[in-house]
Amino acid sequence: MTGKRALLSIRGLGKQFGSTKVLNEVSLDVAESDVVSIIGASGSGKTTLLRCVNLLETFEEGEIVLDGQPIGYKMVNGRRHRLPERELARQRAMTGMVFQAFNLFPHLTALGNVMLGLTKVRRLPKPEAKELALSWLGRVGLKERPLHYPSQLSGGQQQRVAIARALAMDPKLVLLDEVTSALDPELVQEVLQTITKLAEEGITLLIVTHEMAFAKRVSTRVVFMDHGRIAESGPPKQIFAKPATPRLRQFLRNAHV
Amino acid sequence: MEDFLHELWVARYVLLGGLKMTILISAASILAGSLLGLMTGVSLAYGPRPLAWLMRGYVDVVRGTPVLVLVLASFYVLAVVGIHFTAVQSGIFALSIFCGAHMGEIVRGALQAIPKTQIEAGRSIGLTFPRILAYVLLPQALRQILPVWINTGAELVKASTLLSVIGVGELLLATQEIVGRNFETLQFYTLAGLLYYCVNFSIERAGKMAETRLKGR
Numbered sequence: 001m002t003g004k005r006a007l008l009s010i011r012g013l014g015k016q017f018g019s020t021k022v023l024n025e026v027s028l029d030v031a032e033s034d035v036v037s038i039i040g041a042s043g044s045g046k047t048t049l050l051r052c053v054n055l056l057e058t059f060e061e062g063e064i065v066l067d068g069q070p071i072g073y074k075m076v077n078g079r080r081h082r083l084p085e086r087e088l089a090r091q092r093a094m095t096g097m098v099f100q101a102f103n104l105f106p107h108l109t110a111l112g113n114v115m116l117g118l119t120k121v122r123r124l125p126k127p128e129a130k131e132l133a134l135s136w137l138g139r140v141g142l143k144e145r146p147l148h149y150p151s152q153l154s155g156g157q158q159q160r161v162a163i164a165r166a167l168a169m170d171p172k173l174v175l176l177d178e179v180t181s182a183l184d185p186e187l188v189q190e191v192l193q194t195i196t197k198l199a200e201e202g203i204t205l206l207i208v209t210h211e212m213a214f215a216k217r218v219s220t221r222v223v224f225m226d227h228g229r230i231a232e233s234g235p236p237k238q239i240f241a242k243p244a245t246p247r248l249r250q251f252l253r254n255a256h257v
Numbered sequence: 258m259e260d261f262l263h264e265l266w267v268a269r270y271v272l273l274g275g276l277k278m279t280i281l282i283s284a285a286s287i288l289a290g291s292l293l294g295l296m297t298g299v300s301l302a303y304g305p306r307p308l309a310w311l312m313r314g315y316v317d318v319v320r321g322t323p324v325l326v327l328v329l330a331s332f333y334v335l336a337v338v339g340i341h342f343t344a345v346q347s348g349i350f351a352l353s354i355f356c357g358a359h360m361g362e363i364v365r366g367a368l369q370a371i372p373k374t375q376i377e378a379g380r381s382i383g384l385t386f387p388r389i390l391a392y393v394l395l396p397q398a399l400r401q402i403l404p405v406w407i408n409t410g411a412e413l414v415k416a417s418t419l420l421s422v423i424g425v426g427e428l429l430l431a432t433q434e435i436v437g438r439n440f441e442t443l444q445f446y447t448l449a450g451l452l453y454y455c456v457n458f459s460i461e462r463a464g465k466m467a468e469t470r471l472k473g474r
Contacts, residue, residue: 054380054381055380056377056380056381085385085386086385088380089380089383089384089385090383092380092381092382092383093382093383095381096381096382097377097381099374099377099378099381101374103374103375103377103378104378105375105378105379105393105397106397107396107397107400116382116384116392116393117382117383117384120384120388120392121382121383121384165382166381166382169382169383
């Protein structure tokens with residue numbers, strides 16, 4: 001952490017699926033322009049944590065504060081209440097999410113995918129939305145294919161459209177959930193390069209990834225999760241060169257870093 | 258042949274009137290029934306429990322009832338409870354209810370076949386659920402159901418013949434009246450059959466065209 005004010009502040013987050021505690025006392029601060037990578041084994045709670053921040057999951061304990069505002073819940077007479085759908089939608093628009101399986105809208109073109117949120121959520125007039133969407137498609141290297149449908153694009157291209165769709169909404173924070181895991185090895189690099197560029201531009205990123213080399217290169221901080229807890233966190237050099245806990249050492253050994 | 262042409266000329270207004278009535282009734286029921294089906298399907302897939310149960314009851318009861326019974330019931334039973342429909346209104350009502358139940362089940366199926374991740378993708382860009390429904394889910398579902406929808410339309414045209422029993426002057430009843438006068442059963446029933454075929458063929462062609470246009474995407 002630098003001395004900057006935390007843009008995202010997670011305090012004592014806890015979540016259960018049935019009797020399994022998937023998130024346990026998770027606390028994490030992300031400052032503006034930070035690039036925080038979350039690593040850890042499958043089932044360690046990384047993705048669930050990201051989904052909680054995007055309010056796609058409910059959580060029972062703790063709070064998430066985004067840009068000074070607690071999100072997802074409000075306290076009424078000492079009891080937590082999930083916010084109404086309209087309010088959740090407004091808060092979700094503050095974060096952008098990119099999914100492992102792209103989740104593009106198959107009935108819309110690349111341009112249509114990026115424009116939907118601009119016209120229906122940000123309520124920009126069509127010409128302005130189109131211009132902005134085209135400029136974002138250009139920034140992810142897809143200037144030539146705005147009218148292609150997702151089925152006509154490669155996996156890497158689809159994922160870059162998804163990144164443009166999230167970024168065009170001008171979110172305060174972008175959540176990337178294993179965005180290269182569903183890609184052919186050859187297509188991974190083009191997506192990672194796109195993300196690296198965003199990081200360099202100072203966009204705040206919270207990344208769940210299995211690409212250790214990428215995490216090491218791009219992150220300002222790396223968080224290692226194990227069994228729903230944050231087991232260790234620090235600058236990438238420290239995490240990858242001098243892991244403090246045996247569990248992280250074992251994980252990194254298995255991940256062939 | 259000359260005799261048939263003469264009889265056809267005599268019956269031309271009755272026949273055209275019947276055809277017009279058939280088309281009118283079918284169009285009105287397809288329109289109303291599809292809207293009803295859309296609302297039913299959305300309620301079945303995403304509605305709050307009580308509404309979903311209510312719609313489930315409606316769909317199951319109507320789908321398990323012969324259309325003729327629906328037609329007779331909306332003509333005779335509604336009058337008993339104080340709703341006075343003309344024969345044409347009762348007919349359109351019955352066919353719409355019938356169409357709505359079938360379309361409801363079809364729309365529900367199409368909506369539930371869309372991966373949940375589409376809803377999440379919509380949420381992640383800040384869309385509220387009604388908007389996700391309007392811009393993400395329904396456009397995908399409607400593309401899926403177009404062929405079945407066309408088919409239901411054709412079924413409805415055929416089912417409209419049943420309205421002859423409550424005295425709606427559609428094509429079949431018109432034909433019966435004509436035959437009752439000139440006894441040219443073979444000729445006029447064949448003609449009626451051909452006319453029904455033409456109507457349904459046009460519907461089918463229109464559907465095919467719409468389908469190819471959507472396939473291009």
